[in-house]
Every structure is written in structure tokens, then in C-alpha cells.
Amino acid sequence: MPNTYMRPSFIVAAFLAVAGCSASPETGQTDVQTVxxxxxxxxxxxxxxxxxxxCTPFFDIPAEARMEQGSYRIRQLDAFVAAGVLQRTGEIMKPHQVTGVPEQYARYISTPLGEHSLRPSETNSARTQICxxxxxxxxxxxxxxxxxxxxxxxxxxxxxxxxxxxxxxxxxxxxxxxxxxxxxxxxxxxxxxxxxxxxxxxxxxxxxxxxxxxxxxxxx
Known part of the structure; x- marks a missing residue:
């Protein structure tokens, strides 16, 4: 008659294989990994x-845009003014970076409505993002x-x-x-x-x- 005796350790290993478990070789404890x-x-x-x-990157607030005929940035920021996110607070003069000649810039800040959507960037708190x-x-x-x-x-x-x-x-x-x-x-x-x-x-x-x-x- 063939010997049908199975060692306990072999039985445990077979059970763990079926159950999707493994035994730690260091501790002998069962490590169950389930989805x-x-x-x-x-x-x-x-x-x-x-x-x-x-969220996505947005203009740093307060935002400034040079006032010149057909300025794309001015039209872009004014769209957010019309939507109630920003408000235009007036104009300021800033010297040109190269010539030093004063140039006129429009300045924008957030509105109370805009505050609900604007927040500091998670990667750089000095930058602004809009959600x-x-x-x-x-x-x-x-x-x-x-x-x-x-x-x-x-x-x-x-x-x-x-x-x-x-x-x-x-x-x-x-x-x-x-x-x-x-x-x-x-x-x-x-x-x-x-x-x-x-x-x-x-x-x-x-x-x-x-x-x-x-x-x-x-x-x-």
C-alpha cells in the first residue's frame, strides 16, 4: 500500500497557495494579500x-498687464472681470526693464467670488491656481x-x-x-x-x- 502520509508543513503550504497567502520565511506568520x-x-x-x-495655474494675484493697443493679456484678464472673478483696480506706472521709460499697467485683484476659486499653488505657495x-x-x-x-x-x-x-x-x-x-x-x-x-x-x-x-x- 502506498504511503499517503503528508507532512504538516506541506499541507499548510498547499492551503496557503490555494488561499492566495504566503508565509514569511523569517517569522512563519501568514501574510494575507487581498484586493x-x-x-x-x-x-x-x-x-x-x-x-x-x-485646479490649473492662474495669473499671480495681484495681476498686472501692460496697457497697449490690442493687448491680448488685457482682454484675457478683462474676461475674468466680466465673469466676476477679478476686479480692475486702476493703473500704475512701471519703468521699462531695458529703457527705463515709464509704462502704464492695469492692475487686477480677486473679488469675493474669485476667492472661492483661487488658492495658492500646492507646489509653490507664491504662485496662484484657479479651481x-x-x-x-x-x-x-x-x-x-x-x-x-x-x-x-x-x-x-x-x-x-x-x-x-x-x-x-x-x-x-x-x-x-x-x-x-x-x-x-x-x-x-x-x-x-x-x-x-x-x-x-x-x-x-x-x-x-x-x-x-x-x-x-x-x-x-
């Missing part, structure tokens, strides 16, 4: 997005954990941009940035991120910025 639930994944993403709205909504996660999907990087998980998610401020739909802004309306329709978009497990919890590491619309550039 987080969709609820956990949505919470990890939404927690980050609630604290980090969709125009936040991501609301609709659904999340993920693959399995990589045994070589068990504390990192790539996810794909669908989201909608919500809490979009009213100034983004003002006539002056839409005319100057005709492509903006197409990005703020509330339609469902898709994106992907890498989550990290820190102290047992899944989180989204700090990102530089999610905003893809640069208001400081020429009209999109």
Missing part, C-alpha cells in the same frame, strides 16, 4: 479628490495585486466633474475659451491612478495637478 473592495477603492480616491479639486470643480467617482475597477509590489494597485475609474462654479459658464469666459464648455459638460470621463497601501490603508499619493485646462495660455 480591496470597490467601496475601499472609491473611498481612497474620493477622499483625495474631496481635498484636491480640479473649477472636483471629481466625483462613479465606479472603480482594478486588477490583481502584483506579488512583487503588493502595496501598489493600479485602478481605472469613471468620474464626473461636479461643483463647477458659475463663472465658468459666463459669456465672457466661454467666448475667450471656446473649448472650456466641452470639458465641463458633466459627462462621465475615465482615468487611472496607482493607489498605495500605507499603514494598512489604501490611499492616492499626492499628485501635482489633475487640471488639464490652462487659463494662462491663449484661448483654447
Amino acid at each position: 480591496p473592495s470597490q467601496i475601499e477603492l472609491r473611498k481612497a480616491l474620493q477622499t483625495y479628490f474631496d481635498a484636491h479639486p480640479e 473649477y470643480g472636483k471629481r466625483k467617482v462613479i465606479s472603480v475597477t482594478s486588477g490583481g495585486l502584483d506579488e512583487n509590489f503588493p502595496d501598489r494597485l493600479s485602478v481605472k475609474y469613471d468620474y464626473q466633474l461636479i461643483d463647477v462654479p458659475a463663472w465658468t459658464s459666463s459669456r465672457a469666459i466661454i467666448e475667450f475659451y471656446p473649448g472650456l464648455g466641452k470639458r465641463l459638460t458633466g459627462a462621465t470621463e475615465s482615468d487611472g491612478e496607482d493607489l498605495m497601501r500605507v499603514n494598512g490603508s489604501w490611499t492616492l499619493p499626492k499628485q501635482t495637478a489633475f487640471g488639464s485646462f490652462d487659463f494662462t495660455q491663449e484661448g483654447h
